[in-house]
Amino acid sequence: MKKSHIFNYIFAAVLCVFVLCSAGCFQKAQAQSRPRTQPQPAAPVQEQVKIDEASVFMTTSITPAGLMAVYRALGREANGKVAVKISTGEPGNKHFLSPELIKNLVQHVNGTIVECNTVYGGRRASTAAHYQVAKEHGFTAIAPVVIMDEKEEISIPVTGGKHLKEDIVGARFKEFDFHVVLSHFKGHQMGGLGGALKNMSIGYASSAGKAWIHSGGKSKTRPWGGAQNDFLESMAEAAKAISDANRNKILYINVMNHLSVDCDCSGKPAAPTMADIGILASLDPVALDQACVDLVYAAADGKDLIERIESRNGLLTIEHAEKIGLGKRQYKLIKLDS
Numbered sequence: 001m002k003k004s005h006i007f008n009y010i011f012a013a014v015l016c017v018f019v020l021c022s023a024g025c026f027q028k029a030q031a032q033s034r035p036r037t038q039p040q041p042a043a044p045v046q047e048q049v050k051i052d053e054a055s056v057f058m059t060t061s062i063t064p065a066g067l068m069a070v071y072r073a074l075g076r077e078a079n080g081k082v083a084v085k086i087s088t089g090e091p092g093n094k095h096f097l098s099p100e101l102i103k104n105l106v107q108h109v110n111g112t113i114v115e116c117n118t119v120y121g122g123r124r125a126s127t128a129a130h131y132q133v134a135k136e137h138g139f140t141a142i143a144p145v146v147i148m149d150e151k152e153e154i155s156i157p158v159t160g161g162k163h164l165k166e167d168i169v170g171a172r173f174k175e176f177d178f179h180v181v182l183s184h185f186k187g188h189q190m191g192g193l194g195g196a197l198k199n200m201s202i203g204y205a206s207s208a209g210k211a212w213i214h215s216g217g218k219s220k221t222r223p224w225g226g227a228q229n230d231f232l233e234s235m236a237e238a239a240k241a242i243s244d245a246n247r248n249k250i251l252y253i254n255v256m257n258h259l260s261v262d263c264d265c266s267g268k269p270a271a272p273t274m275a276d277i278g279i280l281a282s283l284d285p286v287a288l289d290q291a292c293v294d295l296v297y298a299a300a301d302g303k304d305l306i307e308r309i310e311s312r313n314g315l316l317t318i319e320h321a322e323k324i325g326l327g328k329r330q331y332k333l334i335k336l337d338s
Contacts, residue, residue, distance in 0.1 A: 054287035054328050059336045060278040062257050064104040069336055070281035071105055071180075076251050080177025084111035084143070085203055087184060088134045091123050092267030095258035097184050099138035109180060112144045116170045116203065119210040119223050122267065148172040149206035158241045160324045163217040163234045167201075167241035168209030178249045179242070181285065185254040185292045187261035187305050190214075191232060192314020194263050195292055196252040196285035197321055201238035213238050229316060236321035239285065243326055252288050253281040256295065261308040274301040286327030289318050 057073040059066040084106050089096030106113065117130055124130040127150040134145045148170025155166040156173075183199040191198055202210055214223035216230025243250060256277035262269035277295050282288040293315065296302040309315065322329050 054282055054284035054331045055334055056280055056282045056284075056287050056291040056331045057334050057336055058278050058280045058291070061337070062101070062255065062276055062279055064101060066279050067101065067105050067253070067255070068108065070253060070279050071108075071251075073334070073336060074251050074281055074283060076248070076283060078109040078111070078178045078180055078251070080249075081175065082109045082111040082178045082180060083114040083146075083173075083176035084109070084180045084182055085114050085199055086139075086182050087199065087203065087264040088113075088115050088124065088130070088139060088145075089137055089264045090118075090267045091133055091136070093264050093269050095184065095186065095260050095269055095272070096137070096264040097182065097255055099142045101255070102182060103142040105180075105182070106143045109178075111180060112146055112176070113139050113142075114146050114148050114170075114172070114176070116149045116205060116209075117147060117207050118265065119207045119214070120265070122265075125207070146172055146175075148204070149209075153206035153208060156241050156245050158237050159244060160240070161217075161234075161237040162320075162324075163230055164212070164237045164241075165217070167204075167238040168206050168212050168220065169204045169242075170206050173204065173245075179246050179251075181242075181250065181252045183252070183254050184258070184264055185256045185280075185289075186259055186263060187308040188263040188312070188314070189266060190228075190312065191235060191263075191317060192309040192312030193289070193293065193305075193317075195254050195289040197235060197239045197289050197317055197326075198263075200242045200285060201235040204242050205238060209238070228313060232313060232316040233320040235317050236324060236326065239321060240324055240326040243285065251281070251283055252285045253279065254288055254292050255279050256292055259296070259305055261304055270304075273304045274299055282331070284327040284331070286318060286321045286329055287331035289321075290329045291331055291333055293318070 057070045118124045127147050130147050152171040154171045158164040183196050185195040188194040208220040211223040212220050213234045215226040216234050259274045260269045260272045
């Protein structure tokens, strides 16, 4: 081959390489000159909760706005025909949840306030008198009120119970699609403490159901004289029946104010000796009540309520509730104020 031909081939090859390199550099430069798409900020992430923990949300603002804040934090919207379970409070008691505090939440969920008659006498032992008390205490002015056992009662099953195989509740319980268990956390003359678990058990029970729980499943007419621990464990078992009947159509809120050692069922409760703490909410009633107890124990002025809890062995209800699978005592406290 002639030298001139070799030269031509080499020249052509070099030229091709130059052209290809130039094109690549141009594309790279062009790519670098184009504005980059900025990554979208991640959506706010709720605090990480371990798989063996329940979320408990808390605010120190005991106001209608604070109540709405913990409800929204749960992320479970109450829908359908909504029951809001409260205590209407025995006449003479002023510590029960005020209509002014709960009005916005009750009306936001288009709720019906529900209750059952008592078994110990008082002005809430009969339906007509109980409706009158609900009116006097201001609840009928903010929402419809239903006394669930006003005509009859029904039985719902208890699974895994040690004392109870059934829970006896007001028949109108079955009318509702969703339940908001809105409880005033405080002490209790017999149970030591009253929160979500007490409101779900004694609160939902008909008069006969209350006797059934108090007696540890031995009598539907005589509430007194049963073993204390049987009563405490039966409350947990009845609460589980309510939870099981509603599955994911239920949520729990505890308001920690007017922290008397006595329940709202007392017409002459002891005056509170500790400061208000806040509002807590969870999808797990066991974690919720445990968190409230822990806050009482952590409070500098909690001595009287602690004595009431311990003297009645009140923690057994929470412990038994966890044992039978109602919920978990381990929780993550998420403070909404911060």
